[in-house]
Amino acid sequence: MKSFVKAAKILVLVNGFCLSLAAQQMDKPDSLDKHCHLKEIAVTASADSSNALLKFYKANKTTSTEDILARLPGVNMVRRGSYGMEPTIRGFSSSQINLTLDGMKIFGACTDHMDPPTSYIETSNLQSIQLANSEGGSMFGSSIGGSLNLKLAEAKLSSEKKLRGSVGSSYYSVSNSTNNVMQVNYGTPKMGIRLSGVYRNAGNYRAGNRTLIPFTQYEKFNLNLLSKFKLSQRSFLRADVITDDGWNIGYAALPMDVAFAKARIFSFTYKSYLKNGSSYWEAKLYKNKIKHSMDDTHRADVNMHMDMPGWSDTYGAYAETMFNLKKHHITLRTDGYKNTSRAEMTMYPENSSPMFMLTWPDVRRFVAGLYISDEWRAKDAVTLNFSTRIDYANFFINSESGREQVRVFNFNVDKPSEKVLTNFNSSLRFNLSRLFYSSISAGYSSRLPATNEMFGFYLFNSFDGFDYIGNPEAKSERALNAEVNVGYKSSKIDINASGFYNHIADYLIGETNSSLSVMTPGAKGVKQWSNLPYASLKGFELTLNALIHKRITLISNTRYVYGQDNSGKALPMMSPLKIISTARYSKSKYSIQWDNECSLAQKRINVDMNEMVTKGFMINNLRTSYIVKPGRNAVELNAGIENMFNRNYSEHLDWAKLLRPGRNFYAAFSAAF
Amino acid sequence: MKTLTLYAIAITMAMAVISCKKNDQTDPESKTELLKIANGYALGAAAKVELYAKTDLKTGFNEIYVAVFDSISGSRINSGEIALKPIMQMLMNGAAMSHSAPSENPESAQAINGLFPAAAVFTMPSSGESGKWFIEVTVKNNTNNKQGKASIPVSVSDGTEPRVLTVTSLINSEKYIVSYIEPITPKVGVNDFEILINRKTDGMTYPPANNLSVQITPEMPDMGHGSPNNINPVFIKNGHYKGKVNFTMTGLWEINLTLKDETGQLIRNDAFFKVTF
Numbered sequence: 001m002k003s004f005v006k007a008a009k010i011l012v013l014v015n016g017f018c019l020s021l022a023a024q025q026m027d028k029p030d031s032l033d034k035h036c037h038l039k040e041i042a043v044t045a046s047a048d049s050s051n052a053l054l055k056f057y058k059a060n061k062t063t064s065t066e067d068i069l070a071r072l073p074g075v076n077m078v079r080r081g082s083y084g085m086e087p088t089i090r091g092f093s094s095s096q097i098n099l100t101l102d103g104m105k106i107f108g109a110c111t112d113h114m115d116p117p118t119s120y121i122e123t124s125n126l127q128s129i130q131l132a133n134s135e136g137g138s139m140f141g142s143s144i145g146g147s148l149n150l151k152l153a154e155a156k157l158s159s160e161k162k163l164r165g166s167v168g169s170s171y172y173s174v175s176n177s178t179n180n181v182m183q184v185n186y187g188t189p190k191m192g193i194r195l196s197g198v199y200r201n202a203g204n205y206r207a208g209n210r211t212l213i214p215f216t217q218y219e220k221f222n223l224n225l226l227s228k229f230k231l232s233q234r235s236f237l238r239a240d241v242i243t244d245d246g247w248n249i250g251y252a253a254l255p256m257d258v259a260f261a262k263a264r265i266f267s268f269t270y271k272s273y274l275k276n277g278s279s280y281w282e283a284k285l286y287k288n289k290i291k292h293s294m295d296d297t298h299r300a301d302v303n304m305h306m307d308m309p310g311w312s313d314t315y316g317a318y319a320e321t322m323f324n325l326k327k328h329h330i331t332l333r334t335d336g337y338k339n340t341s342r343a344e345m346t347m348y349p350e351n352s353s354p355m356f357m358l359t360w361p362d363v364r365r366f367v368a369g370l371y372i373s374d375e376w377r378a379k380d381a382v383t384l385n386f387s388t389r390i391d392y393a394n395f396f397i398n399s400e401s402g403r404e405q406v407r408v409f410n411f412n413v414d415k416p417s418e419k420v421l422t423n424f425n426s427s428l429r430f431n432l433s434r435l436f437y438s439s440i441s442a443g444y445s446s447r448l449p450a451t452n453e454m455f456g457f458y459l460f461n462s463f464d465g466f467d468y469i470g471n472p473e474a475k476s477e478r479a480l481n482a483e484v485n486v487g488y489k490s491s492k493i494d495i496n497a498s499g500f501y502n503h504i505a506d507y508l509i510g511e512t513n514s515s516l517s518v519m520t521p522g523a524k525g526v527k528q529w530s531n532l533p534y535a536s537l538k539g540f541e542l543t544l545n546a547l548i549h550k551r552i553t554l555i556s557n558t559r560y561v562y563g564q565d566n567s568g569k570a571l572p573m574m575s576p577l578k579i580i581s582t583a584r585y586s587k588s589k590y591s592i593q594w595d596n597e598c599s600l601a602q603k604r605i606n607v608d609m610n611e612m613v614t615k616g617f618m619i620n621n622l623r624t625s626y627i628v629k630p631g632r633n634a635v636e637l638n639a640g641i642e643n644m645f646n647r648n649y650s651e652h653l654d655w656a657k658l659l660r661p662g663r664n665f666y667a668a669f670s671a672a673f
Numbered sequence: 674m675k676t677l678t679l680y681a682i683a684i685t686m687a688m689a690v691i692s693c694k695k696n697d698q699t700d701p702e703s704k705t706e707l708l709k710i711a712n713g714y715a716l717g718a719a720a721k722v723e724l725y726a727k728t729d730l731k732t733g734f735n736e737i738y739v740a741v742f743d744s745i746s747g748s749r750i751n752s753g754e755i756a757l758k759p760i761m762q763m764l765m766n767g768a769a770m771s772h773s774a775p776s777e778n779p780e781s782a783q784a785i786n787g788l789f790p791a792a793a794v795f796t797m798p799s800s801g802e803s804g805k806w807f808i809e810v811t812v813k814n815n816t817n818n819k820q821g822k823a824s825i826p827v828s829v830s831d832g833t834e835p836r837v838l839t840v841t842s843l844i845n846s847e848k849y850i851v852s853y854i855e856p857i858t859p860k861v862g863v864n865d866f867e868i869l870i871n872r873k874t875d876g877m878t879y880p881p882a883n884n885l886s887v888q889i890t891p892e893m894p895d896m897g898h899g900s901p902n903n904i905n906p907v908f909i910k911n912g913h914y915k916g917k918v919n920f921t922m923t924g925l926w927e928i929n930l931t932l933k934d935e936t937g938q939l940i941r942n943d944a945f946f947k948v949t950f
Binding site for chain 2: 407518
């Protein structure tokens with residue numbers, strides 16, 4: 001199964017890697033999770049020959065989820081501060097991809113995308129990241145740009161030592177930040193409880209030109225309580241609670257910061273493995289509540305104070321099963337969720353009445369869908385995959401005051417609006433020889449317009465300086481996706497090249513509406529979300545993973561995307577060609593690693609979006625690690641220099657050309673027990 | 674003597690009870706909750722006149738409901754010609770002066786649910802002895818053809834925002850009285866907007882100004898922005914103009930008015946109503 005797509009399985013150490021070995025023995029069926037036919041970056045506990053890859057993705061145990069995501073082939077992060085970066089895949093924005101946490105839908109509560117769901121999950125809590133571009137891309141929901149599922153760690157049962165855990169801490173000089181992580185697992189043969197916490201405290205960082213970048217500070221505390229109960233030999237019940245609290249978060253590229261961002265995520269999961277061990281069925285009930293509040297009280301140039309809180313509550317459930325039927329591997333999934341999103345803005349002019357409006361007017365969204373996939377091993381060298389998803393969606397504005405507000409634009413929102421989405425994908429993989437393989441895939445996909453795109457009310461976008469208004473009549477984007485892969489895989493070298501092309505009909509973009517007057521003082525005008533006839537996204541990725549000497553590993557990935565609209569204009573927020581490479585030398589307890597990140601300039605810009613040319617850059621990092629004490633009670637030290645040559649740079653997806661951190665010295669330690 | 678005192682007390686108490694009752698009473702036959710404002714007698718018509726309104730009288734446009742009773746039998750008069758005229762009596766430097774204000778007489782000689790709906794525009798608040806409002810109600814009882822007039826003192830206070838504007842024409846210095854009718858309870862969203870415009874021919878005569886063209890431009894002075902898709906008020910009848918005003922948020926709004934005459938000549942474009950909610 002996993003051989004079907006290039007299963008970029010990269011093993012990454014997480015805290016407490018020691019306890020999993022024991023747990024895996026008796027908890028065998030769990031490892032089947034990884035056999036999901038998605039392109040998967042597995043963050044597992046075992047240390048093996050892929051250890052270099054792990055180091056590539058994780059500088060140390062306190063590395064953030066965003067740092068890891070940024071290194072995945074095809075993923076680029078939109079950055080507005082040093083917190084809450086938003087993932088994009090192959091030029092598809094966060095609204096065009098499907099983002100789930102352990103299969104759960106979760107929507108940020110910020111109208112300005114300051115709280116992507118990925119910001120609520122820490123790596124200490126992450127088992128794997130499932131990134132799917134084409135096949136499998138609609139397993140967790142309809143999307144045109146693929147899906148990203150963050151698979152959460154589980155509490156471990158244990159037949160040996162009951163109590164295990166780890167602690168880790170790191171210091172970053174550039175932002176005077178500390179990151180602390182701890183994790184404890186208590187396991188018996190019948191049940192396991194896992195408590196983990198991460199506390200981060202970062203100050204403002206200095207850019208490469210030594211200037212202090214104000215409003216890049218943040219503080220956060222993430223606490224998780226996971227539990228797992230063995231109901232029978234093959235069935236388990238999990239009850240998980242994740243809490244994440246961020247506060248005093250600077251967003252240097254935006255006119256406002258964040259006072260707090262709170263996430264409360266609850267889930268119950270039942271999982272039962274069938275006799276042959278490779279089949280299972282799973283059901284989950286979940287609920288998550290996000291509260292977010294923007295803050296302008298620390299900004300000097302505020303002529304009118306504003307409060308901008310937002311709420312997003314999601315309830316959902318899914319049931320899925322995977323099983324084999326002769327040469328077919330079948331996946332069935334049915335899921336549904338209900339989300340309500342509300343965001344307010346209150347402005348306080350001096351000596352006058354407060355002004356209040358709903359920037360998200362109590363939007364209720366109900367979506368239910370069915371996914372079916374068949375992976376058919378037609379011949380030894382040929383595998384075919386068909387998958388399809390159908391979703392029913394229902395939108396309604398829950399409050400009369402919300403509906404009244406939308407009527408100002410002459411939209412009729414008295415009744416719920418409905419949409420039906422369909423997704424198909426088929427692919428063919430064949431092994432050309434024992435080492436060479438190739439695959440092609442083609443599909444049709446569609447996605448729902450996001451809350452902003454349908455119901456946003458005078459949302460100021462500081463990127464282009466326009467107020468944005470939603471369009472309740474926005475059509476669903478639909479895409480034709482095609483991808484070609486060729487690869488070579490031997491015991492020492494793994495090379496893959498993929499090329500993709502996406503034709504997107506009804507591409508959603510803000511179009512200037514000159515008949516509307518701006519709401520935000522200083523805004524350049526008003527844009528309303530509308531559908532372009534079409535747009536296209538094409539590009540390629542190259543990945544290389546080579547053992548060039550018994551002690552030296554080389555890993556590199558190259559990504560490129562080219563986007564244009566129907567008139568040939570460049571689409572905004574397209575990352576230029578970027579190459580990330582790592583070479584690592586390791587000898588028993590020591591390792592030394594060199595990272596190189598190289599990006600070309602982006603000169604294809606979208607002037608309507610106020611995009612500016614971004615210069616190319618190259619930065620280098622040096623990382624070292626020393627295992628003081630190996631084994632189960634490992635103690636490890638890490639130290640390194642990031643942006644060694646103190647380059648002054650920003651990436652194309654960084655808002656307002658916000659400078660990235662300059663030279664950073666870091667040191668970290670971790671210990672397991 | 675003792676019995677007389679008892680009588681006196683009884684009568685006083687009875688009167689107190691009756692008057693109390695009457696003051697708090699809402700008209701039994703009206704369907705909406707109305708407040709009794711004042712009452713008086715139209716002597717020649719042998720009629721008792723009671724005035725009702727939805728709230729206490731405020732400067733600006735007020736709907737006034739007139740109930741008329743036969744002053745002898747006490748029975749309600751449902752058919753009659755009722756005319757209404759607000760009069761302000763002022764003392765200016767010791768000299769008594771008076772003027773009127775725009776008003777609207779009941780459209781029909783038949784009462785609706787026992788009441789004759791009318792309206793009056795008060796252009797200023799009452800101010801003690803130096804400025805008193807009266808409502809002159811002329812009653813012609815259709816059953817006996819008797820006619821008389823009641824002059825009923827009323828008290829008018831200022832609302833939170835001015836609801837009546839005096840606009841002096843740039844064309845001929847003629848004065849227009851522009852009264853705000855709707856929205857009474859403004860909300861974020863689409864609101865019905867209605868105004869009444871009267872022409873002041875002299876201090877006592879205010880005929881409705883028909884056939885003007887009216888444009889509205891709502892604006893938030895604290896933000897400097899407006900709102901989209903407003904519908905300019907158009908002439909309905911008797912000086913009434915109706916349109917739609919859109920508010921995109923709560924707070925202080927100014928509804929700017931541009932008035933033009935029937936030939937398209939600008940009368941004035943600097944008058945505005947303030948709306949805060």
